[in-house]
Structure formats: structure tokens, C-alpha cells
Amino acid sequence: MADNFRQAFQEEAREILVELEAALLELNENPGNKDLVGRTFRALHTIKGSGAMFGFDELAAFTHNLENAYDEVRNGRLRVTPELINLSLAALDQIKGMVELTDVDKSVSADILAKLRELTGKSEPQNAKEAPPASSAPAAAASTPTRDWRVSFSPGPDLMRNGSNPLLLLSELKQLGNLQIKASMTAIPPLAELDPERCYISWDMTLKTSATPESIRDVFIFVEDGCDLSIEPVSAAPVSVAPVSAETVSEETSIPAAAAAQESRAGYGRRSYDRPDTASSIRVPAAKLDQFVDLVGELVTVQARLGEVASRNEDPDVAAVSEQVERLTSALRESSMSIRMLPIRPTFERFRRLVHDLARDLHKEVELSIEGADTELDKSVIDQLNDPLMHLVRNSMDHGIELPERRVEAGKSRTGTLSLSARHSGASVLICVSDDGGGIDKKAVRERAIEKGLVAQDAQLSEGEIFSLILAPGFSTAKQITDVSGRGVGMDVVRRNIEALRGTIEIASKPDAGTSVILRLPLTMAIIDGLLVRVGDAFFVLPLAITVECIELTRQDIEKANGKHVAYVRGKIIPYIRLREFFNIRGERPEPEQIMIVETETGRHGFVVDQVIGNYQTVIKNLGRFYRHVQIASGATILGNGTVALILDPNRLLQDVMRTMSVDPRAEGRGPRQLSQQVSF
Numbered sequence: 001m002a003d004n005f006r007q008a009f010q011e012e013a014r015e016i017l018v019e020l021e022a023a024l025l026e027l028n029e030n031p032g033n034k035d036l037v038g039r040t041f042r043a044l045h046t047i048k049g050s051g052a053m054f055g056f057d058e059l060a061a062f063t064h065n066l067e068n069a070y071d072e073v074r075n076g077r078l079r080v081t082p083e084l085i086n087l088s089l090a091a092l093d094q095i096k097g098m099v100e101l102t103d104v105d106k107s108v109s110a111d112i113l114a115k116l117r118e119l120t121g122k123s124e125p126q127n128a129k130e131a132p133p134a135s136s137a138p139a140a141a142a143s144t145p146t147r148d149w150r151v152s153f154s155p156g157p158d159l160m161r162n163g164s165n166p167l168l169l170l171s172e173l174k175q176l177g178n179l180q181i182k183a184s185m186t187a188i189p190p191l192a193e194l195d196p197e198r199c200y201i202s203w204d205m206t207l208k209t210s211a212t213p214e215s216i217r218d219v220f221i222f223v224e225d226g227c228d229l230s231i232e233p234v235s236a237a238p239v240s241v242a243p244v245s246a247e248t249v250s251e252e253t254s255i256p257a258a259a260a261a262q263e264s265r266a267g268y269g270r271r272s273y274d275r276p277d278t279a280s281s282i283r284v285p286a287a288k289l290d291q292f293v294d295l296v297g298e299l300v301t302v303q304a305r306l307g308e309v310a311s312r313n314e315d316p317d318v319a320a321v322s323e324q325v326e327r328l329t330s331a332l333r334e335s336s337m338s339i340r341m342l343p344i345r346p347t348f349e350r351f352r353r354l355v356h357d358l359a360r361d362l363h364k365e366v367e368l369s370i371e372g373a374d375t376e377l378d379k380s381v382i383d384q385l386n387d388p389l390m391h392l393v394r395n396s397m398d399h400g401i402e403l404p405e406r407r408v409e410a411g412k413s414r415t416g417t418l419s420l421s422a423r424h425s426g427a428s429v430l431i432c433v434s435d436d437g438g439g440i441d442k443k444a445v446r447e448r449a450i451e452k453g454l455v456a457q458d459a460q461l462s463e464g465e466i467f468s469l470i471l472a473p474g475f476s477t478a479k480q481i482t483d484v485s486g487r488g489v490g491m492d493v494v495r496r497n498i499e500a501l502r503g504t505i506e507i508a509s510k511p512d513a514g515t516s517v518i519l520r521l522p523l524t525m526a527i528i529d530g531l532l533v534r535v536g537d538a539f540f541v542l543p544l545a546i547t548v549e550c551i552e553l554t555r556q557d558i559e560k561a562n563g564k565h566v567a568y569v570r571g572k573i574i575p576y577i578r579l580r581e582f583f584n585i586r587g588e589r590p591e592p593e594q595i596m597i598v599e600t601e602t603g604r605h606g607f608v609v610d611q612v613i614g615n616y617q618t619v620i621k622n623l624g625r626f627y628r629h630v631q632i633a634s635g636a637t638i639l640g641n642g643t644v645a646l647i648l649d650p651n652r653l654l655q656d657v658m659r660t661m662s663v664d665p666r667a668e669g670r671g672p673r674q675l676s677q678q679v680s681f
Contacts, residue, residue, distance in 0.1 A: 006054050006055065009050050009051070009054045009056070010099055010100070012050070013050070013051070013099045015346075016047055017043075017095065017099070018346050018350065019039070019043060020039075020040060020043040020044070020047075021089070021092055021349070021350075021352065021353050022349045022352055023039040024092070025085075025089075025352040025353060025356055027040060027080055027085065028080075028082065028356070029367075031079070031080035031081070032080075034074075037070060037073050038074065040088075041067065041070045041071060041073075041074055041218075042218075044063055044067040045067055045218055045221050045222070046221060046222040047059070047095065048063040048064050048067055049172075049222055050222060051063065051098075051099075053164070053165065053168060056099070059095060059098040059099065062091070062095065062109055063095060065113050065116055065117075066088060066091050069084065069088075069116050069119065069120050072120055078120060081119075087115055087116060087119070090108075090112055091112050091116075094108060094112065145210060146177065146209060147210070147234075148206060148208050148233070148234035149207045149208075149209065149216060149231055149232065149233060149234060150204070150205070150230075150231075150232045150233075151173070151203075151205040151216065151231050152204050152205075152228075152230045153166070153169075153170075153203045153220070153227060153229055154202035154203075154229075155199045155201075155202070155223075156223075156226035158226055159199070159223055159226045159227060160197055160199060161197055162226065164222075164223050164226075166199060166203075170205075173205070173207065173219050176209045176211045176215065176216065177208050177209025177210065177211065178208040179205060179206070179208075180206045181205045182203070182205070183201050183202075184201065184202045184203070184204065185200075185201060187201070187202070188200040188201070202228075206234065216231050217229075290380075292336060293336050293337075293340060296329075296336045297619035298619070299332070300329055300333060300527060300617050300619050301638050301640075303322075303325050303329040304616070304617070304639060305640040306322050306325060306640070307322050307640055308639075308640030308641050309322075309640075310322035329617075330617070333527055333617065337527065340379045340380070341378060341379075341523075342377065342378075342379050342382055343373065343374050343375065344372075344374075344375050344376070344382060344385075344429075345373035345374060347382055347385055347386060348420045348422075349370070349373075350386070351368065351390070351393050351420065352368055354390065354394075355393065355397065355418060358393075358394065358398075362398065363403065364397070364401055364402075364403060364404065365404050365416065366397060366401055366416045366417070366418055367416070367417050367418070368418050368419075369418070369419040369420070370420050371419065371421040371422070372421050372422040375424060375429060376523075377422075377429055377521065377523065378522075378523060381429075381501055381521055381522070381523075384497055384500065384501055385431070385497075385501075385521075387493055388494040388497045388498055388519065389431075389433065391491065391493055391494050392433040392494060393418065393420075393433065395491070396418050396433060396434075396435040396437065396515070397418065400416075400418075400435040400437030400438065400439075400514065400515055401416035401418065401436070402416070402438055410438075412436070416435065416437060417435065417436045418434075418435050419432070419434045419435070420433060421434075424523075425520070428520050428522055428523065428545070429521050429522075429523060430518055431518070431519040431521065432516055432518045432519075433517045433519075434514060434516035435515055436513070437515065438511070438512055438514075439510050439511045439513055439514055439515055440467060440470070440507075440509040440515055441511075442463065442466050445467070445469055445470060446466055446469075448469075449466075449469045449475070452472075452475065454472055464506075464507070467507035467508070471491050471492065471495040471505065472491075474492070475492070494517075498519055498521070499631070501521055501522070502521075502522050502634045502635075502649060503519055503522065504519075504520045505517065505518070505519060505520075506518040506520070527617060527618065527619050527620065528543060528545075528617075528618050528620065528647075529543075529544040529545065529615065529616075529617060529618070530542060530543060530615070530616050530637075530647065531543075531544050531547050531614070531615060531616065532612075532613040532616040532639075532645065533594070533610075533611065533612050533613060534611040534613060535579045535609050535610050536580065536585045536586070536587040536610065537585075537587075538583065538585055538646075539613075539639060539643055539645035540579065540609070540646050540647075540648050541616060541645050541647045541648065542650065543598075543647075543650070544615060546598045546599050546600065547596060547597070547598050548598060548599055548604060549597050550594055550596055550597070550612050551567070551569060551595050551597065552592040552593070552594060552595070553567060553576075553592055553593040554592040565577065567595055567606060572604075574595075574597060574604055574606050575605055576595055576606030576608050577607055577653065578593075578608040579607055579608060579609055580608070582653075582657075589610070590610050593609065593610060594609050594610070594611065594612050595607070595608050595609075596609060596612065598650045600650050600651050602654065605650070605654055607648075607650070607653075616637075616639075618637045618647060619638070620634065620635040620636075620637065621635055621636050621637060621638065622635055622636075623635055623636055631649070631652045632649055632652045632653040632656050633646045633648060634647045634648070634649045
């Protein structure tokens with residue numbers, strides 16, 4: 001059980017540290033913002049208190065010193081300076097190591113603490129090994145007038161289940177001053193009805209202290225949402241309470257730390273709840289969630305087989321059951337997908353620190369702008385986004401945004417802007433990394449590509465094709481290799497990772513105006529809505545989200561186009577690809593054929609098939625390592641009759657055809673016949 005609590009603390013601490021880092025970087029830009037100071041202090045206090053509770057004593061002692069510094073800031077005795085922020089970020093790195101139980105360089109920690117004491121003007125404690133007091137009361141509080149406060153505290157029903165112990169809170173409160181406690185036992189039920197994981201005791205206390213009410217409330221900062229708490233000044237005669245004793249707050253008499261509030265109390269900082277037995281959220285290991293989604297995917301496949309059997313047997317009872325199972329499966333599928341969806345904000349926020357550190361190392365002034373951070377993506381997609389985004393950010397910082405002096409000479413502001421944005425586009429999410437730097441030098445890229453033998457000397461390349469060359473392995477126009485970039489590895493990593501996610505990359509750039517890299521990613525990697533089509537005895541699935549319409553292709557239409565692969569749709573010319581020819585599938589073409597028109601990155605295109613069967617919920621299966629180089633297929637799925645159908649990627653398929661038709665003899669591509677040898681039916 002202790003290991004479970006410790007793991008829960010580590011998971012929560014990671015989330016808090018991300019928020020803390022973001023708050024510190026925002027505070028660096030807005031040093032007078034009291035809300036940011038409060039956010040920083042509360043995060044440090046929570047990590048310190050929770051760390052001490054779960055046995056992370058070294059972490060609690062180290063964090064306490066940083067917390068004291070921000071308590072000084074909060075009370076106006078210390079100013080936020082770049083030096084304090086840099087020290088805080090260095091301390092944050094040490095705290096991360098302590099949370100992950102890795103070996104932390106203690107000399108670095110000692111150096112950080114020494115500089116913090118120098119900033120705050122406090123001397124080192126006489127016993128350096130002694131753990132600091134849990135209280136975060138101001139250092140100068142002893143010289144301020146004391147006052148009596150009445151504190152009423154009733155633990156909530158889930159407080160102990162979350163790993164908190166109210167007796168430790170009372171011990172921490174005692175360190176603020178002279179504490180007198182009276183415990184109420186009236187709510188304890190008969191033994192047969194007693195829940196050992198709930199606390200039925202509440203406390204009325206009188207605290208004589210020079211601390212502020214905010215400091216008193218800080219003691220309960222990480223349980224305040226799960227308790228009934230009031231803090232009031234004592235204006236009349238003090239309440240008759242019993243003095244606190246060692247027995248009252250000792251580990252021997254420790255009782256469950258999570259219980260229902262039995263009385264309603266009004267006052268300063270009150271927290272109440274209407275339905276004490278309702279949990280707002282639970283934590284589930286990612287492996288269990290992945291297993292759940294896999295099972296839902298298998299259920300979708302079984303439901304498809306049931307539908308196949310029902311339609312074949314023409315039994316009304318079986319058909320009715322099949323329809324009901326289909327509705328339930330669809331609802332379960334939507335629910336399972338929504339559970340996996342997470343906002344991209346934490347991923348974006350991580351790059352504030354990277355931009356801050358790189359700007360310092362490169363002697364540049366850069367501001368990070370984040371938009372659409374609440375856009376949601378599948379967890380499996382988000383997990384693989386960190387590396388591509390990191391390389392794109394580093395490239396923008398090193399190659400894109402100029403030094404302040406050069407920006408001023410070019411008529412720009414000294415501070416460059418790096419933007420991270422996300423938005424939905426159909427069944428995809430568009431993530432854009434852009435900067436307002438000098439842009440990409442097309443001439444330099446082309447010359448470097450010719451030098452490396454990627455293109456012929458006389459090759460005619462469009463702007464988009466030139467920009468796409470920077471995605472080639474080992475490609476770099478940097479004249480000097482630095483710690484940040486120049487080895488030609490970063491953009492290749494971006495390309496590989498995005499392709500692994502079945503995504504695409506689009507690059508746009510203008511001289512002296514900046515560069516934008518747009519990543520188009522699928523919302524989910526597990527199940528998609530598709531359109532099932534047939535060509536001969538082979539079945540394919542096209543993504544439903546980009547499918548526009550279906551039209552017939554007759555012999556008259558083919559003759560009208562003089563045999564060219566184009567169709568006239570409401571006065572517009574739509575080029576198409578005949579999948580039968582592309583995959584070299586033998587057999588007679590039906591009359592008429594069907595054209596599925598899809599919206600791709602380069603416009604509308606058609607795919608000619610024999611028959612459109614209809615909508616199909618597609619469980620995506622990996623093609624395996626033998627077909628890992630087949631880019632035109634996102635994966636495969638199993639139909640209700642057991643047949644395997646390829647899930648086509650229309651954008652990749654069109655790119656493959658265009659490469660095949662390229663006049664450049666060095667262009668790397670596979671023709672339909674070559675491809676059919678790899679994917680045959």
C-alpha cells in the first residue's frame with residue numbers, strides 16, 4: 001500500500017512540477033503578478049507537504065528553502081529578479097530528480113541553497129542536517145503582534161483515501177504558535193457500522209500566533225478541497241478547549257484521515273461539499289486503459305461479424321439483436337475514445353523552459369506564444385509528439401529567429417516570437433510551429449540538396465518540394481555544428497515520428513517573415529470511421545472524414561475524357577486513380593464503376609472502385625515489420641467475414657503516384673506495378 005501511495009505522489013508531483021515550471025517562466029515575464037507568486041508558492045508548499053508525508057524527506061527539506069524564498073516574495077520582502085527565477089529553475093531540476101528517485105548531485109543542491117540564502121539574507125541553520133519546520137510562516141512573524149484564531153476542521157470522506165493524515169496537519173499547525181485543541185467524538189458510529197478508512201472526528205482549535213490567516217490556511221492547502229474548514233479571529237472570550245498533548249497528536253493514536261464533515265461551519269477560507277461520497281476523478285494506469293481500448297476494438301470486430309451473420313441468415317430476431325449490439329458497441333467505442341483524449345496543453349507548456357534556456361544560451365530574446373492548448377488528442381499521439389516538437393522548436397530558435405541586433409537592422413522588434421498552436425480540422429488536428437525569423441533560404445537548400453545528390457542539377461522543383469528536402473536524413477544547411485543543431489538529424493526525426501503517427505508535414509516560409517511547419521495528425525490511433533469499398537475480391541477502407549461524395553463512372557464518361565483519368569463533376573475536373581490498375585488486380589471492370597471523391601492536401605481527387613459497401617467502424621491493426629515500408633496504407637482491419645482490408649492513406653497514395661510520374665530520374669518512388677508486388681491480393 002505504501003508503494004501505491006508513493007507512486008500516486010510521484011504522478012501528482014510530475015503534474016505539479018509542469019505547472020510550477022510554467023508559473024516560474026510566466027513570472028519571469030511578469031514579476032509583479034501576485035497571482036503567479038501565489039501559484040508558485042502553493043505548488044512548492046504542496047510538493048513539500050506531500051513529499052514529507054510519503055517519506056521524501058530530502059525533497060521536503062530542499063523544497064522548504066525555496067518555499068521560504070517565495071513566502072518572502074509573497075509578503076513583499078523580496079523582489080522577483082531574473083537571478084531568483086534562474087535559481088528556482090535550477091532548483092526545479094533538482095526536485096525533479098528527487099521525485100524520480102535518481103542520484104542528485106548534492107553539491108549542486110548545496111550551491112543553490114547557498115545562493116538562495118544570499119538572496120533572502122538568511123543565514124544557514126546551525127544544524128544543516130536538521131529537517132526544516134513544516135510551517136511556512138514568515139521569518140519576521142515573531143516580531144509582529146500575536147492574535148488568537150479559532151480554527152474548525154472536519155476532514156472529508158476521501159481525505160484518508162487520498163493518503164492524507166489529519167494528525168500531521170495538526171502537528172504542522174502547532175508549529176505556528178500556541179495551539180489548544182478540542183476533539184469532537186459525537187459522530188463516531190457503532191462499531192458494526194464503522195468504516196476504518198473514514199475519520200469521524202472533527203476538531204475545534206484555538207491558535208495564538210503572529211502568522212497571517214493565509215499562513216494558517218496554507219497548512220491545509222493540499223486537502224482544502226476535501227474538508228470543511230473555517231478560520232475566524234477570536235473577538236470574544238476564547239473557547240474552552242483542552243491543551244494539546246503528545247497523546248493527542250501522536251502516531252500511536254493515529255486515526256483514519258478521511259471522513260465526512262459532520263457540521264457546517266462558516267468563516268475564513270471555508271470549504272464544503274454537498275455529496276461527500278462522490279469522487280470527482282480517479283487515476284487509472286495507462287496500460288489498463290490501452291488494454292480496455294484494445295478490447296473495445298475486438299468487440300467492434302466481433303459486432304461486425306455478428307452483423308454479417310444477421311444479414312446472411314435474414315432472421316429478424318438475430319437482426320434485432322445485431323442492431324442493438326451495434327448501438328451499444330458504437331456508444332462504448334465513443335466513450336473509450338473520449339477517455340483517451342487529453343489536452344495538448346501540458347506538452348506545449350514544457351517548451352516554455354526550453355525556449356527560455358535556448359534564448360539565454362543563444363543570446364536571443366524570444367517570446368513563446370501558445371494557442372489552442374485545450375485541443376484534445378489521443379494519448380498515444382501526444383506521447384510521441386514531444387521529440388518532433390522539440391526539434392522544430394530548437395530549429396526555429398537556432399536557424400529561424402535572428403539575434404536582436406539583426407532584427408533591429410531589419411526593422412523588426414528585438415524580441416522574436418515563436419508560436420505553438422493547435423486546432424481541429426475534421427478528423428485531424430493541425431499543430432503549427434511558426435516563427436517570425438528570417439525564413440528558409442530556398443537557394444541554399446537547393447544547392448545543398450544538389451551537393452548531397454538528392455536532386456539533379458537541372459531538376460525543376462516547386463517551392464514546396466524544395467522545402468520538403470530539409471526533411472531528408474542528414475540534411476542541414478548549417479555551416480557550423482553546435483550543441484543545438486547542425487547535424488541534420490532533427491528534421492529527419494520529425495519526419496519519421498510524424499509518419500509513424502500516420503501524419504503529414506507541410507512547410508511554408510517567406511524571406512524575412514518567418515517559417516511555419518504544420519503537422520497534420522489523426523485524432524486517434526485505435527479506431528476510425530471508414531468507408532468500405534471493394535475492387536475485385538479485395539477490400540479497402542477510406543477515411544470517412546475526408547470523403548466528400550460518391551459518383552458513377554460510365555463508359556460514356558471515359559470516352560468523353562478521351563481515356564484520361566479525369567472526371568467532370570458539376571463543371572469541375574477531378575483527376576482520379578483507378579485502384580484496380582494501381583494494385584494490379586485482375587478481373588473485368590464492372591459497368592458502371594464508382595468514384596470516391598476525397599478532400600486531400602492538394603485538392604479533390606477520386607479513387608475508382610468496383611463497389612461502395614458503406615460505412616464501417618475500423619479497428620486499425622499494424623501491418624507488421626514485413627510491410628513497414630508500405631506508406632500508402634495506414635494499417636489493416638479484419639472484416640466481419642474474416643477478410644483483411646487495407647486502410648488506405650489517400651494523401652500518401654497520391655504522393656506515391658506523383659513521385660512515379662516525376663520527370664526527375666533521381667526521385668525516389670514506386671510505380672503501381674512495383675507496389676503491387678509488395679501488396680498483392
